[in-house]
Amino acid sequence: MSKITGRDGNYTRALSYIVKFLKIDKFLKYILMTSLFRGIEFENLLVVSRTKHLARSFMPQYFGKLPTTDQPWTKIGQVQAWKQYDRTIIFDCGESKFSITILAPNLLRVRLAPQGEFTERPSWAVTRDDFEWAPTPFDVNDTDTSVQIKTESIHIYIDKSTSRITCFDLDGRPFAQDATTNMGWRLGAVAGWKCIETDEHFYGFGERTGLLDKRSEVKTNWTTDALDYGSLTDEMYHAIPFFIALRPHVAYGIFFNTTFWSQFDIGAEQPGVWKMETRGRELDYYIIYGPKPAQILDTYTQLTGKMPLPPKWSIGYHQCRWSYESEEVVLTLAQEFRTRRIPCDVIHLDIDYMRGFRVFTWSPARFSNPEKLISDLKQNGFKTVTIIDPGVKYEPEANYHVFDEGIKNDYFVRQADGRLFHGYVWPDKSVFPDFLRADVQKWWGDLHKSLTDIGIAGIWNDMNEPAINDRPFGDGGVHIWFPLDAPQGKENSTTHAEVHNLYGLNMAKASAEGLIKHRNNERSFVLTRSGFAGVQRYSSVWMGDNQSQWEHLEMSLPMLCNMGLSGVAFVGCDIGGFAANATAELFARWMQVGMLYPLMRAHSAMSTARHEPWVFGERVENICREYINLRYQLIPFFYTLFWQAATTGAPILRPLVYEYPNDPKTYMLYDQVLLGCDLMAAPIYRPGVEHRAVYLPSGTWYDWWTGEKYVDGATHILAHAPLERMPLYARAGAVIPMQQVTQYIDEHPLNELQLQIFPGNSEYTLYEDDGNSFEYQKDIYSTTNISVSTEAEQVIVKIAPRQGKWKPVRRRIIVKVQGLGEQNFEDDGKEHLLKFTETRFPHH
Numbered sequence: 001m002s003k004i005t006g007r008d009g010n011y012t013r014a015l016s017y018i019v020k021f022l023k024i025d026k027f028l029k030y031i032l033m034t035s036l037f038r039g040i041e042f043e044n045l046l047v048v049s050r051t052k053h054l055a056r057s058f059m060p061q062y063f064g065k066l067p068t069t070d071q072p073w074t075k076i077g078q079v080q081a082w083k084q085y086d087r088t089i090i091f092d093c094g095e096s097k098f099s100i101t102i103l104a105p106n107l108l109r110v111r112l113a114p115q116g117e118f119t120e121r122p123s124w125a126v127t128r129d130d131f132e133w134a135p136t137p138f139d140v141n142d143t144d145t146s147v148q149i150k151t152e153s154i155h156i157y158i159d160k161s162t163s164r165i166t167c168f169d170l171d172g173r174p175f176a177q178d179a180t181t182n183m184g185w186r187l188g189a190v191a192g193w194k195c196i197e198t199d200e201h202f203y204g205f206g207e208r209t210g211l212l213d214k215r216s217e218v219k220t221n222w223t224t225d226a227l228d229y230g231s232l233t234d235e236m237y238h239a240i241p242f243f244i245a246l247r248p249h250v251a252y253g254i255f256f257n258t259t260f261w262s263q264f265d266i267g268a269e270q271p272g273v274w275k276m277e278t279r280g281r282e283l284d285y286y287i288i289y290g291p292k293p294a295q296i297l298d299t300y301t302q303l304t305g306k307m308p309l310p311p312k313w314s315i316g317y318h319q320c321r322w323s324y325e326s327e328e329v330v331l332t333l334a335q336e337f338r339t340r341r342i343p344c345d346v347i348h349l350d351i352d353y354m355r356g357f358r359v360f361t362w363s364p365a366r367f368s369n370p371e372k373l374i375s376d377l378k379q380n381g382f383k384t385v386t387i388i389d390p391g392v393k394y395e396p397e398a399n400y401h402v403f404d405e406g407i408k409n410d411y412f413v414r415q416a417d418g419r420l421f422h423g424y425v426w427p428d429k430s431v432f433p434d435f436l437r438a439d440v441q442k443w444w445g446d447l448h449k450s451l452t453d454i455g456i457a458g459i460w461n462d463m464n465e466p467a468i469n470d471r472p473f474g475d476g477g478v479h480i481w482f483p484l485d486a487p488q489g490k491e492n493s494t495t496h497a498e499v500h501n502l503y504g505l506n507m508a509k510a511s512a513e514g515l516i517k518h519r520n521n522e523r524s525f526v527l528t529r530s531g532f533a534g535v536q537r538y539s540s541v542w543m544g545d546n547q548s549q550w551e552h553l554e555m556s557l558p559m560l561c562n563m564g565l566s567g568v569a570f571v572g573c574d575i576g577g578f579a580a581n582a583t584a585e586l587f588a589r590w591m592q593v594g595m596l597y598p599l600m601r602a603h604s605a606m607s608t609a610r611h612e613p614w615v616f617g618e619r620v621e622n623i624c625r626e627y628i629n630l631r632y633q634l635i636p637f638f639y640t641l642f643w644q645a646a647t648t649g650a651p652i653l654r655p656l657v658y659e660y661p662n663d664p665k666t667y668m669l670y671d672q673v674l675l676g677c678d679l680m681a682a683p684i685y686r687p688g689v690e691h692r693a694v695y696l697p698s699g700t701w702y703d704w705w706t707g708e709k710y711v712d713g714a715t716h717i718l719a720h721a722p723l724e725r726m727p728l729y730a731r732a733g734a735v736i737p738m739q740q741v742t743q744y745i746d747e748h749p750l751n752e753l754q755l756q757i758f759p760g761n762s763e764y765t766l767y768e769d770d771g772n773s774f775e776y777q778k779d780i781y782s783t784t785n786i787s788v789s790t791e792a793e794q795v796i797v798k799i800a801p802r803q804g805k806w807k808p809v810r811r812r813i814i815v816k817v818q819g820l821g822e823q824n825f826e827d828d829g830k831e832h833l834l835k836f837t838e839t840r841f842p843h844h
């Protein structure tokens with residue numbers, strides 16, 4: 001153990017600076033500071049207090065590098081023998097064994113059993129067992145020094161003397177190459193190490209603050225209430241142990257199949273090496289080859305599941321606040337939207353609608369007739385979403401049905417010694433359902449009937465990391481979680497250490513399944529704060545408690561892009577910022593950016609100023625209206641993107657690197673985003689800024705607002721963006737389906753569909769269905785292929801016959817070609833070929 005002495009110049013100063021900003025209590029900070037300067041052994045100090053955890057969670061980049069007294073790793077030995085069993089090859093390395101299973105031409109699973117025994121592991125996040133993958137051909141060759149496996153798309157090389165695994169693409173470029181230390185274990189942990197190639201960049205990692213590329217950072221997977229997060233925060237609400245590594249022409253994904261505490265170190269400990277470590281018993285990970293990011297996500301979402309199509313109304317604008325605290329307040333709010341002609345579909349009710357924060361109850365004083373409220377809102381075109389937290393008020397003999405039923409059936413988490421676990425959350429002393437259990441999930445899902453019976457259309461799950469205090473709220477105290485040895489589950493029983501990361505996921509699952517069951521053939525909306533890999537199967541997610549600060553607006557785009565690159569497409573941040581007060585300018589800019597979020601919800605915290613679109617005066621109100629209107633016009637475009645996400649796992653909001661993976665200029669580009677592949681935004685996220693550089697990747701682009709054409713990109717332009725303007729561009733060939741502005745989705749049948757087209761060459765598929773029922777799962781949907789081709793002065797738009805069983809109402813299709821005018825026809829579902837030329841429609 002090395003000492004960090006007070007005389008050690010810069011290093012100490014750097015550390016003290018870090019300590020200064022740690023979120024720990026003042027006393028600990030004082031001890032840390034003084035010890036630093038006295039040269040006390042740092043590690044001992046960390047062990048003394050809970051600071052160890054906090055230090056790691058707040059300053060991983062720095063503290064990850066501190067010398068520790070951890071045991072050395074035992075490295076895997078050489079391959080002594082190997083044997084193939086169907087699609088799995090098992091390598092015998094003395095005491096330990098590892099295996100490689102070929103699941104698809106671009107997908108393999110690697111497992112290491114340090115003690116030589118592969119245990120039957122429940123598959124918590126992976127929806128497809130190994131045997132469920134279609135058979136795929138591959139060859140295995142044995143030489144003196146290596147075993148070589150070839151699939152249709154990759155080669156895998158296993159060096160016998162070191163057991164190192166290296167993959168190659170068909171052009172012989174290596175990827176996912178084991179480092180010199182390749183696999184190892186020590187008491188309570190297993191790990192794997194691989195090389196970082198020159199110019200390799202790292203994306204995904206689930207919910208992460210900071211910018212886009214995570215090289216040189218440490219990312220821990222442990223669901224946490226990340227209150228007051230900033231760009232250096234490590235653990236977040238969601239834990240998704242998945243990332244994509246990318247360089248020109250080569251990209252692969254790694255899904256680390258462990259629900260235990262785990263961590264990626266992307267070159268922080270050793271530049272040139274990335275590491276994955278878990279406190280689980282086995283190393284178990286999947287390598288997914290691209291090379292296109294789209295291919296990686298498609299395969300990754302075959303592993304962890306695709307999202308279902310949400311109801312169309314949930315793609316509209318959501319208004320939320322902690323709290324709209326009474327019926328009157330909610331009704332006035334709803335009326336404001338309609339009077340001011342600002343579209344809105346959803347109103348969220350935060351914790352104050354409940355009676356003393358008891359889940360599945362209503363405050364009789366403030367919400368005396370929820371059924372009437374919800375039906376009034378419904379008449380006015382609003383859907384109501386209520387928050388539900390996991391903590392159940394500990395309240396014996398008080399006729400609180402949720403507590404009584406839970407106790408009677410022993411549904412709540414207990415400690416290892418059998419005593420009921422309790423902690424403190426909003427309802428004060430509380431107990432917590434064991435969502436790992438199928439019977440608890442069902443019970444919880446059924447509790448939602450009391451809400452769906454009165455018309456609740458969606459559920460918002462909060463605090464499900466779970467966030468728990470050791471003392472009543474307001475009494476100070478610290479965050480705790482269930483004891484790590486607390487038993488959980490029934491069929492697959494284990495301890496909290498293994499399934500901590502799954503608590504939010506399983507709560508969201510219970511909510512989603514309850515809603516499906518109790519809302520007859522209507523799709524519902526679920527929103528969860530915490531989740532794990534695969535959360536997209538059950539719920540949308542938001543990035544928790546952000547702040548009304550420019551930095552948080554800026555960070556929102558890379559955060560959401562990395563979520564999208566982690567298989568979770570239906571994501572959003574609180575527009576305007578949750579904590580603190582937005583300025584008028586910040587709010588206007590945030591609404592512009594918010595229009596791009598797949599989940600467009602504004603929210604603000606208790607004791608902040610109100611943040612509705614109209615509170616900042618007329619100018620900002622007009623801006624909000626304009627951008628919310630644009631969102632509503634773009635609903636057919638967004639809905640088609642949701643369908644793409646549901647069928648292929650593609651993100652809705654994409655960083656440019658997703659579409660241009662061979663263009664290194666996109667690798668760090670976090671402040672421009674694509675919706676699908678056709679619309680690109682370059683928002684303003686700084687105060688007082690009216691101009692910004694915009695990178696136009698190769699190809700031709702059009703300014704959305706002025707129609708100005710930029711021929712052959714891969715260049716920067718300077719965009720002018722006064723407060724009313726968010727720079728927006730369309731790719732040549734883009735087909736953007738749009739509709740009339742309505743005040744809410746399904747306000748009235750739409751007798752027009754507009755196709756906004758930009759000259760170029762491309763193919764587009766429009767997806768449509770009723771937007772609300774599950775009939776689409778019975779093939780009641782339609783797709784329309786539209787192709788655009790441009791030659792000299794002429795643009796030809798071919799709308800192919802509509803495919804599928806869903807039929808729109810009577811409508812006209814208006815085709816507008818940028819700069820060349822418009823034509824329209826009655827939508828008869830048949831083929832239409834339209835020609836646009838300069839001469840017929842002169843430029844204006």
Ligand code: MIG
Pocket residue numbers: 321322350351387462463529544545578603605
């Ligand atoms: O302890 O329900 O992130 O969106 O408004 C705070 C009150 C609990 C945290 C959520 C936030 C919500 C708030 N909740």
